[in-house]
Amino acid sequence: MLGYWASLGRPVYSYIHKGQTIPYISDVAAQELQPLFVTGCLVSVILLNISLVLILKARSAGPKPSVKLLRWKRAGISHTWFHYLAIFLTAAGSVGLVLLARFDRLQYPDLHREFLTLYV
Numbered sequence: 001m002l003g004y005w006a007s008l009g010r011p012v013y014s015y016i017h018k019g020q021t022i023p024y025i026s027d028v029a030a031q032e033l034q035p036l037f038v039t040g041c042l043v044s045v046i047l048l049n050i051s052l053v054l055i056l057k058a059r060s061a062g063p064k065p066s067v068k069l070l071r072w073k074r075a076g077i078s079h080t081w082f083h084y085l086a087i088f089l090t091a092a093g094s095v096g097l098v099l100l101a102r103f104d105r106l107q108y109p110d111l112h113r114e115f116l117t118l119y120v
Helices: 002-007 025-060 068-074 077-102 109-119
Strands: none
Touching (some): 025 077, 077 109
16 A cells, blocks of 8 residues: 555645654555455454464364363463453454454544554
8 A cells, every 4th residue: 555655656645644754554545545455454354363263273272181180281271261362352453453444544533543442
């Protein structure tokens, strides 16, 4: 997106902050490339969530020890809760990224900031 902006001759958008020389990618998306921006965000979200679930599944799979004590230490409650917490936070960030892409900075500046906070 920034390459596209540079190829246009580095236009200065009316709504960027004073002293800001390079726009955010969402600024460029708000002007010309919103469908591309939304599609890129959706692909990123889908691939991120798939990779996280596959990584957590691969980590939890493996040889199970026969002694219950060793098994408890290997996959304790905190370990399992961290998996669930990672999945929950990734899902929340994914929702934030998709909504951030949909509600651009030009038309919805307040919503854009709120979804940026959720994403980060």
